[in-house]
Amino acid sequence: MASLTSTEPATGETLWTGEVGDVEAEVAAARAAWPGWASRPFAYRVETLRRFANVVRGKLEPFADLVARETGKPLWEARTEVEAVINKVDISVAAYADRTSQKRLEGAMGARVAVRHKPHGTLGVLGPYNFPAHLPNGHIVPALLAGNAIVFKPSEKTPAVGDYLVSLYHEAGIPEGLVRCVQGGPEVGKALAASPGIDGLLFTGSARAGLALHRQYAETPHKILALEMGGNNPLVVWNARDVHAAAAIAVQSAYMSAGQRCTAARRLIVEDGNHEELLETIARLIDRIIVDHPHASPAPFMGPVIDNGAADHLQEAYLDLLGKGGRAIRRLDRKSDDRPFLTAALIDVTEVERRSDEEMFGPVLQVIRVPDFDAAIIEANKTRYGLAASLVGGNPELYDRFWANVRAGVVNWNKPTNGAPSNAPFGGIGLSGNHRPSAYYAADYCAYPVTSSEAEAPRATIGVGLADPYAAAAENLEG
Numbered sequence: 021m022a023s024l025t026s027t028e029p030a031t032g033e034t035l036w037t038g039e040v041g042d043v044e045a046e047v048a049a050a051r052a053a054w055p056g057w058a059s060r061p062f063a064y065r066v067e068t069l070r071r072f073a074n075v076v077r078g079k080l081e082p083f084a085d086l087v088a089r090e091t092g093k094p095l096w097e098a099r100t101e102v103e104a105v106i107n108k109v110d111i112s113v114a115a116y117a118d119r120t121s122q123k124r125l126e127g128a129m130g131a132r133v134a135v136r137h138k139p140h141g142t143l144g145v146l147g148p149y150n151f152p153a154h155l156p157n158g159h160i161v162p163a164l165l166a167g168n169a170i171v172f173k174p175s176e177k178t179p180a181v182g183d184y185l186v187s188l189y190h191e192a193g194i195p196e197g198l199v200r201c202v203q204g205g206p207e208v209g210k211a212l213a214a215s216p217g218i219d220g221l222l223f224t225g226s227a228r229a230g231l232a233l234h235r236q237y238a239e240t241p242h243k244i245l246a247l248e249m250g251g252n253n254p255l256v257v258w259n260a261r262d263v264h265a266a267a268a269i270a271v272q273s274a275y276m277s278a279g280q281r282c283t284a285a286r287r288l289i290v291e292d293g294n295h296e297e298l299l300e301t302i303a304r305l306i307d308r309i310i311v312d313h314p315h316a317s318p319a320p321f322m323g324p325v326i327d328n329g330a331a332d333h334l335q336e337a338y339l340d341l342l343g344k345g346g347r348a349i350r351r352l353d354r355k356s357d358d359r360p361f362l363t364a365a366l367i368d369v370t371e372v373e374r375r376s377d378e379e380m381f382g383p384v385l386q387v388i389r390v391p392d393f394d395a396a397i398i399e400a401n402k403t404r405y406g407l408a409a410s411l412v413g414g415n416p417e418l419y420d421r422f423w424a425n426v427r428a429g430v431v432n433w434n435k436p437t438n439g440a441p442s443n444a445p446f447g448g449i450g451l452s453g454n455h456r457p458s459a460y461y462a463a464d465y466c467a468y469p470v471t472s473s474e475a476e477a478p479r480a481t482i483g484v485g486l487a488d489p490y491a492a493a494a495e496n497l498e499g
Contacts, residue, residue: 024203029092029324029360030313036180041202046171047217050142054169058139064166066113070191071107072161076102079188080230087153088314090178092323092360093277093412095314104154104442105185111442111460112162119463120166124160131475137467139167140244141219144212148224149326150280152178153185158247158442158458159222160189160199166467168219169198175225176205177326180325200360220244222465224276224458227379227405227451234454246456246465248282250379251407253437254400255285256422257298258393260413267301269412270385273436275309275364278322279383282452283408283430283438286380289396292370292389299349299366299387306350306364312370324360325382331360334382338365341386345371352384377403397425408437408446429457 022040027033046295057065076083080102088098125133143163147156152174160170174182174278186201202208213233220243223233230249242487257272260266273285290298312320325331330355338352352365368387375386390396398452400409410432419433429448430440440446440459447457456465 022204024179024205026178027327028089029327030089034357036183038179038183038203038305040204040208041173043171043202043208043211043215044217046200046202047142047144047212047215049197050169050171050200050473051217053195054139054142057164057169057195057198057234058167060167062116062165062167065167069109069113069161072189072194075188075192076106080106083153083184083188083449086184087181090180091149091152091326092314094316094320094323096319097173097277098314100140101151101154105157107442108154108157108161112462113166114443115460116162116165119461120467120469128433131473134472134474136470136472137166138470139163139467142169142171142217143244143466144215144218144221144224145170145172146209146212146221146223147172147174147178147182149175149177149331150282152181155248156182156223157185158462162462163222163466164194164199166463168466171200171202171212171215171218173202173204176208179203179416217218218243220465222246222247224248226250230454231451235438239403242368245454245461245467246441246458247454248447248456248458249405249407249452250282250381251284251405251428251452252286252377252379252403253283253405253408253410253411253428254287254289254403254426255412255437256289256396257402257412258291258396258418259294260298263297263301266298266412267305269410269434269436270298270302271305271309271364273367273410273438274385275306275322275383276436276438277363278325279364280325280381281438282379283440285385285408285410285437287399288366288385288387289399290387290389291393291396292391295387295389299368302366302385303350306366309356309364311361311363322364322383325362326360328358330382331362334362334380334384337376337380338367338377338378338384341367341369341372345369346386347371349387374480377405379405393421400426404451405448406450407452408440410435410437427455447462 026036084098088095120137123135189199227249230247310320347368349366353363356359364383370389406427408430409426409428445457445461446459447453
């Protein structure tokens, strides 16, 4: 049987090895476990998942250490990810009660109308590498609360975290058959997506993979498909009174998680002629950013990107921008040839014609100078994506104008583009998603509504369109 190996991006050391899984065997196990779980009362499922949260709480430090080692993100950031895994349970319980609550309405003739929700059945979950615990967990917890079974394929770049996450579900008392982990690369993901035994797929990943899934699921309308994809997100800074705060927001937006967030700012849009101080302040902050391994002291702001292949791709894209007329304000440098540590890059691409509308998934922020705010909005919307956008500066009237005209599912004011709250919906339009927002609204795609008209006894009459039986009898007598 084929094997899979995970290495630490910061050191290159082997972290985990395991076997590539059997998709159909895992789907069969989940389908067998599903009826028992779905028949349990909702309160039972809630209590079981709260035990899961407590198990994770007790393993916070080793879990965070594993996330940090396998992704390369700083340990402090890995801790916040594990805390999000814990918090997801209570948030999902509240969301289920809010979004999929039972309702009783009055109907005609003394009947009642009931609105309740049913689980889909067995759902596949495809997870990403940038938040290998939090993001798949954001699908799994609400799906389990709704009564579904899960087959989860972690990213082949972070299999250890996926394996550990599933083991904690089992440790909490969730039946082993109910949550299954199938390891493997893209071919295993494709096999899970195509399995006739799943009733839907919950996906977080690239737009390219999401588009392929959307085409594939065009012929299976009976299966739910929730796509959470990336973004080419704009950050507009306009008439910011506090330049230092604006620069800090830009750095947080662009370089947190080494730029490996789907909500990271990719484009910084500024007023031409009123931009020098802001860019100089951002550049000074970049010069202070510590790039190091996850457990370094002092704590780094950025770790490496996920692997050498990702670093190579980013360097090629950055050099392509320079070759087309981009001007480097801060270069994208590689700290060592054999490890994927990159410095934060700031590049003015105003003069680059036909800029590529691609998500550069790393620490590269592109500056675009525009003459006025109308042009800033046009530039912000010059993308097929539509995940996150933020305005820094201005006044309430300017923000209202920005909010009304920018196309994105997350629109912020004087806040970074990233760090969306888990107690609100999260998702985008265009190439960023298929109108299935996650986080608080994940309850919507984890169960389907059932409307029932109900009465204690049958009562029915047909008042129109029937012949009068007495008239027919009278005609017979006359004949």
